[in-house]
Amino acid sequence: MITIQINAKNTTETIEQIKNVIGGKVVEKWGQLVLAVDNENAKGEIRVLNFDWGACLMEYDITFFDEVTLISDSSNYNPISFIYCLEGYCGHKFGHQEMTDLKIMKQYQSVIISSRANGFNHGYLPANIQLKINVIRVQRNQFMSKRLNKGEVLNKQLYEVFLDTDHKNVFSYYGSYNLKMADLVSSIRNTTTEGMIRILQIEGLVYQILSMHIVQHNNEVLNKGPETSLLKRELNTIRKCAKKIEKNIAKDFSLDEIAAETGLTQAKLQEGFKLLYNKTVTEYIRNARLEVARDLINTTEMNISEVVYSIGFTSRSYFSKIFKEKYGISPSEFKSSKKEVGLTA
Template sequence: MTEIVIDAKNTEGTVKQLRVALRGAIEERWGEHTLTMDNDLAKGTIRFITFDWGVNLLEYDITFFDDICLIMDASEFNPIHFTYCLEGHCGHRFGYQSEPDIKTLEQFQSVIITCKDGGYNYWYFPANKKLEINVIQITRRHFLKRRLSNLDALNKRLYEVFLDTDHENTFAYFGAYNLKLANKIGALRKIKSKGMIRMMMIEGMIYEILSLHILQHDKAVKNKAPKTSLLHSELKIVRKLAKRIANDVSQDYSLEQLSLESGLSQAKLQEGFKSIYKRTVTEYIRHTRLEVARDLIRTTDLNISQIVYTIGFSSRSYFSKIFKNKYGITPSEFQENALITVEA
């Protein structure tokens, strides 16, 4: 196992120390720093963005070739970590524990952690496993000064964590699987815009991701966490099906066909889609097709009939009806407005 000790005062210093330990190179563009490694220790990237409201984004997209123990000294830099494993898993323990009790951060699990002043966070990353980890770090004193005005909106336990600007206490919350976070974090990673627009889009999505973490913790405290009988592996199958549908909406999907292909019963498929997407399978397919149609109208020269065929519908009148029900405007009216906007 390779041990890396980090005693930096901020996220930038953390990544710079990782650069030395992992023999990587850092590039900066519009305030977005990316550490890239391709050697016998690791292959992939770690990127970070620091915002002026006390929040940092840290994202791992990496494979380590040895087990890594990242030992982080909380004396100088001790944020609240809102962590999510989009792919893979990792481990964590606090350094003050006499007996190591490593807790696993599973894929799709919402985790909130903070250490006490002078303590240590031990993070464990397995070898030869693709890791996609999203971490939102909040420096409490700065965050409270710049952004948070209504602490009463938080439940008591999280309220105390945000208010603990002297870092006297530890906090660890390992939540249930949350695939809404997977979808939102996946969308964050796919942002293609550049420059200032990119940074604004990223900042907005960080707000949403942070809100989902806090909302899940709040529901868990109030015992209102969504319940599902599906296993973690079954939820992964549902999410994989949903991604397949979104990537190819033209196919003639049916509940029976998806059930046969996935090995999940129709009842489990319905439960999974309702749990993750708040829609039945049919509603999800229709919703996704309409979103694709909207984007095609806005970004291509295809006419409405061509778009109807492209997204897997056979009736233009039916498509126009459900499009207007969803967006409050007919496809033709939307297309005319899109053309006017482009010409302007």
């Protein structure tokens, strides 16, 4: 068991105190700190990015080779933590609780935690399991003054957590699993731009993820959570299916074929796609093709006919019709506008 005592005043100090125990090297690039570890204790990265509106992003992308307990003293730094496990799982209990009170944060689950002042948070990280954990930490005073103008956007319970700037109370919420959030968390990890553009893109995604945590909590408090008969593994199968469609955009997918391949009924497929993407299977495929087509027109010299066939359509007129319905401009006009911008530049 590796025990890491943390009494940091911020997340930057937190990552340094973790490094002092498990080793590795911290490097900084464009304001993002990355602890890279490859030794007998762990292999992977822990990344930290701070924002000026009272929040920071902490990402675990790491495998520990022994169980890890993080014991965090909340005397100096006690944010509200919005946690999401993309892969693996982790555990948490407050310092005044027994080990039997340890709660597991499961894969795809939305979790919100806040400790009391001068209390302790005990985090548990398992051994030999690939962990991909997204943690958004919000400092109440700074966030309230810069970003939260109307408290009514939060339900009373969560609003009181934000208002508890003296940190008098503990709070924990273990929500239902949310696969829509998985796509946003994955988008952060798949960001390929560099420099300031990368930081701005990540900040935008952090806003969306934080909003999704809050909206889910509001809905579940009001018993407005999504109603579905699908199991988590079935929704995960549908999510993987959607990713496969995106990677094989020109393939002529049929509902029968997808049902046979996934082992799900057509009714479950339709229910799952509507729940996760607010689209039927056919609508999802069509939308994915249009987005690829837009990118091809914008970034390549392919003509419209070549684009049409490369994404699996056979009718140029049908493609032009639905492209204009989605983007408000025909493919030819879009291509021409791209050229004009290039000439002007």
